[in-house]
Amino acid sequence: MVAGKKDESIRHAKEALDGGVRALDAIDHGLVKGMTIVGDKYAAHEMFLPQVLLAADAMYGALDVLLPHIPKEESAKRVNVVIGVVEGDVHDIGKNLVKTMFTAGGMTVFDLGRDVPIENFIINTKEKAANVVAMSTLMTPTMDGMKQCVDGLIEAGLRMQVKIIIGGAPTSKEFADDIGADLHGISAQDAVAKVKGAL
Amino acid sequence: MMTHIERVVNSLQDKPVDRLTTYPIACGVQRRLLSTPTTYAEWASDPKKYAAAFIAGQRAMDYDFAIGLMDLSVCAADYGAGVRMDEQNTPFVVDPVVKSPEDYEKKFANVPDPTKGRSGVIVEGTKIFVDAIGKEVITAGFLEGPLLILTQSAGAEKVFMDMYNHRSAVHKALSDITKFDEVMVDAFSGAKPAGLVWDYLWGSYSCLGDKEYEEFESQYARGLNKRTADKGMAFCIHNCADLPHLDTQVKAFKPAIYSMAWYPLIPGSPSAKETIMKGYSDNCLMAGNIDPQAFVRYSTEKIEKTTINLLQEVKTALCAKGLHSRYVVASGCEVPPALATKLENIKAVVDTTKKYGQVACA
Numbered sequence: 001m002v003a004g005k006k007d008e009s010i011r012h013a014k015e016a017l018d019g020g021v022r023a024l025d026a027i028d029h030g031l032v033k034g035m036t037i038v039g040d041k042y043a044a045h046e047m048f049l050p051q052v053l054l055a056a057d058a059m060y061g062a063l064d065v066l067l068p069h070i071p072k073e074e075s076a077k078r079v080n081v082v083i084g085v086v087e088g089d090v091h092d093i094g095k096n097l098v099k100t101m102f103t104a105g106g107m108t109v110f111d112l113g114r115d116v117p118i119e120n121f122i123i124n125t126k127e128k129a130a131n132v133v134a135m136s137t138l139m140t141p142t143m144d145g146m147k148q149c150v151d152g153l154i155e156a157g158l159r160m161q162v163k164i165i166i167g168g169a170p171t172s173k174e175f176a177d178d179i180g181a182d183l184h185g186i187s188a189q190d191a192v193a194k195v196k197g198a199l
Numbered sequence: 200m201m202t203h204i205e206r207v208v209n210s211l212q213d214k215p216v217d218r219l220t221t222y223p224i225a226c227g228v229q230r231r232l233l234s235t236p237t238t239y240a241e242w243a244s245d246p247k248k249y250a251a252a253f254i255a256g257q258r259a260m261d262y263d264f265a266i267g268l269m270d271l272s273v274c275a276a277d278y279g280a281g282v283r284m285d286e287q288n289t290p291f292v293v294d295p296v297v298k299s300p301e302d303y304e305k306k307f308a309n310v311p312d313p314t315k316g317r318s319g320v321i322v323e324g325t326k327i328f329v330d331a332i333g334k335e336v337i338t339a340g341f342l343e344g345p346l347l348i349l350t351q352s353a354g355a356e357k358v359f360m361d362m363y364n365h366r367s368a369v370h371k372a373l374s375d376i377t378k379f380d381e382v383m384v385d386a387f388s389g390a391k392p393a394g395l396v397w398d399y400l401w402g403s404y405s406c407l408g409d410k411e412y413e414e415f416e417s418q419y420a421r422g423l424n425k426r427t428a429d430k431g432m433a434f435c436i437h438n439c440a441d442l443p444h445l446d447t448q449v450k451a452f453k454p455a456i457y458s459m460a461w462y463p464l465i466p467g468s469p470s471a472k473e474t475i476m477k478g479y480s481d482n483c484l485m486a487g488n489i490d491p492q493a494f495v496r497y498s499t500e501k502i503e504k505t506t507i508n509l510l511q512e513v514k515t516a517l518c519a520k521g522l523h524s525r526y527v528v529a530s531g532c533e534v535p536p537a538l539a540t541k542l543e544n545i546k547a548v549v550d551t552t553k554k555y556g557q558v559a560c561a
Contacts, residue, residue, distance in 0.1 A: 048407050054364075090293060092356070101201070139288070141288045169533075
């Protein structure tokens with residue numbers, strides 16, 4: 001997986017299950033550790049975006065094999081994250097990196113995609129029993145959508161059940177504070193660390 | 200007092216100036232200075248309105264430069280990508296042209312006509328504002344590099360993965376797009392701007408390492424850089440990514456002007472002082488790095504203070520390096536074209552530079 005070889009990653013996941021390894025153990029001791037290596041190498045500029053994206057693709061391939069084998073009671077214990085790029089923006093590489101690191105961090109991520117209307121964040125926060133709402137944007141005019149989402153979560157009575165993290169080039173800790181978000185992430189790894197620290 | 204052009208020409212040669220040069224990269228936002236209400240979509244589709252905004256901006260703000268940046272969907276649109284253009288927002292690609300690996304070889308094979316589409320708008324618009332204000336300020340056209348055009352047309356994530364999954368197909372597309380960029384260089388040269396600014400956005404260590412950058416951009420860029428100079432335009436670079444490839448883009452490419460952004464929260468992002476002290480201003484007029492968000496969210500007093508602080512940092516570093524003038528007070532990235540951007544903050548940066556931009560080394 002670290003080398004971005006999706007077919008081999010899928011094959012190893014199947015072999016692990018066939019060999020009696022619990023799916024959760026395969027994730028925690030295989031994929032999570034692998035993506036931690038990828039994240040560390042990316043932070044150290046030893047790996048770059050293409051390799052990270054290929055490794056993430058390989059991870060998702062293996063997860064598709066492993067996740068159906070996690071017992072429901074184990075799934076219920078996991079942290080649920082709703083993530084998306086706010087309405088009016090389609091730049092999603094950053095969001096996808098954060099999604100990958102949340103996933104590698106053992107969280108269950110519900111990716112709403114890009115250009116996501118506010119109401120979709122709110123509906124999914126409720127339906128998925130989210131613990132975390134993560135929003136990103138690269139564009140200034142769409143930043144106000146983040147505030148509207150925070151306000152919408154308050155109006156829906158969901159604000160107290162979630163930690164809200166925002167990110168993206170034009171955002172800042174100051175802006176996060178202004179709109180009532182809990183956290184501001186400056187990178188994918190930073191986002192995961194801050195969310196884990198806040199939960 | 201020097202004229203704008205005298206000041207920039209001296210700065211390019213690191214000769215003494217009456218004050219440092221300034222250009223907050225205000226482009227689409229200047230449509231709001233037009234006498235008739237103009238949406239972003241109208242501004243980005245009509246060369247006369249496009250040019251009129253730069254001319255109005257010069258009259259209102261009194262910059263040292265006029266650089267014809269539109270947005271990063273221009274070339275992708277002319278390759279057939281579906282672009283969503285909201286009335287008051289920066290347009291973006293919603294329907295990339297590459298759906299399969301074969302599309303890399305097919306979709307870029309024909310060079311778009313630089314007199315048509317939005318490329319035609321930006322070339323013609325540049326000519327109009329160069330004709331109008333080119334004797335007052337240093338003007339420049341603005342063009343996306345091949346890799347940026349490809350990622351905008353095909354989707355960045357897809358291209359990055361296909362660099363490995365379909366390497367030869369990606370190179371075929373880049374080679375074809377380079378031909379389009381060559382045609383665009385020639386078209387811009389007909390508009391006679393003083394310079395041409397290349398957007399080489401992916402030269403960022405957050406995205407590509409040296410090896411990938413050489414393979415997927417530098418080898419194509421070198422010929423375009425030379426062609427720009429051969430056609431009589433000063434070769435310049437804008438790169439607002441974090442962690443830019445300064446050794447390649449400044450020291451190896453040797454642009455006349457290099458515009459960059461500073462991300463204080465990102466470890467390793469070089470400040471103005473660091474870029475000067477590490478020698479990047481030794482042979483290049485470096486430009487940066489007021490946070491574009493300051494034009495939206497700061498009070499006028501706060502952005503004045505920010506500009507004063509940047510000037511002090513730059514002047515101290517220039518003097519320490521024995522330099523006189525090789526820095527432009529700019530915005531790193533484009534001043535947001537949003538309705539919420541405070542036009543008075545753009546003016547404040549220019550006026551503060553005029554007031555406090557004198558370099559007097561001990």
